[in-house]
Amino acid sequence: MNLELLEELRKISDEEKAILEENPEVIKDLYTNQNNFIIESEKFLGDDSLIMVRKHTRFVDFPKHKHDYIEVNYVYHGQLKQTVGSEPLTLKQGELLFLNQHIEHEIQASNEEDIIINFIIKPEFFDFIFSFISTDNTITKFIFSSLFNNSQSGQFLYFMVSEVENIQELVQKIIEEIINPTNLSDSTIKLYMGLLLIELIKNVNKVKHKEENEPSEYIIVESLKYIDTHYRTASLYDLSERLNQTHYSLSKIIKKVTKLTFKELLQERRLIKAKELLEHTKIPVTHVAEEIGYDNISYFYRIFKKKYGVTPKQYREQLEK
Numbered sequence: 001m002n003l004e005l006l007e008e009l010r011k012i013s014d015e016e017k018a019i020l021e022e023n024p025e026v027i028k029d030l031y032t033n034q035n036n037f038i039i040e041s042e043k044f045l046g047d048d049s050l051i052m053v054r055k056h057t058r059f060v061d062f063p064k065h066k067h068d069y070i071e072v073n074y075v076y077h078g079q080l081k082q083t084v085g086s087e088p089l090t091l092k093q094g095e096l097l098f099l100n101q102h103i104e105h106e107i108q109a110s111n112e113e114d115i116i117i118n119f120i121i122k123p124e125f126f127d128f129i130f131s132f133i134s135t136d137n138t139i140t141k142f143i144f145s146s147l148f149n150n151s152q153s154g155q156f157l158y159f160m161v162s163e164v165e166n167i168q169e170l171v172q173k174i175i176e177e178i179i180n181p182t183n184l185s186d187s188t189i190k191l192y193m194g195l196l197l198i199e200l201i202k203n204v205n206k207v208k209h210k211e212e213n214e215p216s217e218y219i220i221v222e223s224l225k226y227i228d229t230h231y232r233t234a235s236l237y238d239l240s241e242r243l244n245q246t247h248y249s250l251s252k253i254i255k256k257v258t259k260l261t262f263k264e265l266l267q268e269r270r271l272i273k274a275k276e277l278l279e280h281t282k283i284p285v286t287h288v289a290e291e292i293g294y295d296n297i298s299y300f301y302r303i304f305k306k307k308y309g310v311t312p313k314q315y316r317e318q319l320e321k
Helices: 004-008 013-020 123-130 136-148 166-179 185-202 215-230 236-242 247-258 264-281 287-292 297-306 312-320
Strands: 052-054 062-067 070-077 079-084 086-090 095-097 104-105 115-121 155-159 206-211
Touching: 004 070, 004 166, 052 166, 070 079, 070 086, 070 166, 079 095, 086 095, 115 123, 115 166, 115 206, 166 185, 215 236, 215 247, 215 264, 236 247, 236 264, 247 264, 264 287, 264 297, 264 312, 287 297, 287 312, 297 312
Parallel strands: none
Antiparallel strands: 052 115, 062 104, 070 095, 070 115, 079 086, 079 104, 095 155, 155 206
């Protein structure tokens, strides 16, 4: 943690001073021109800006509100207590919360030592970032596309990543670039944000996902997490027991939402892992097949070639050239 930056962020802002001395309520005019409490990006972002950060205002409760942008809360120091949708959450230092523009939340007054950084991001910024990120991770595609799509459902992603050093370092760099900008800051921030999303993708097992009024979303996310973790031995029957669902109904939900069967999702995850093992280890191809849960080496060769255009052996040989 940058202690100089922390001391700077601890300073009482003019808005906070007014709250402490004159008005113990949120000054709504600073956030919106609408009768409903929908915080507007135009209050903070210029016409050409897609992203900025600001320190969350302390010492006052924020009543229920939405945004017309995607917000990311980052706890730089202390904690943040809020209710998102109908769910109470306490973010700890180093944790991140992504909120899409359709979810309502209310925030409990922060203390002096609670330093929260709010990222204010127009949705089109993520369109730009994701155009440069290629990932085969099915759970990532599902979670992030559901957060940034054009549906009207309120959603959030809660990343419990306080112990992940790479993520903490990247967030710190983004904050510093925005607070102390240079001529290259715009490009640098986009680069760092892309790297941050890649790191979050790597740590997708640490995410809590919620979509309002859509219980099937919970089932799908838990199913994808299960496949991501237990790909070697995963089975639809085991998953159905874990989720207290019949295997028939679970199979239908998975197919309806993801457009893929459980078997297809599992095969996708196993092949991704196989490719990683071929790229980063020297273990024999037969052992690669066993590591991902396939006893039939001929079948493994066939499905690998169908997906990647070459056999596992040929794929490794290409890497060694």
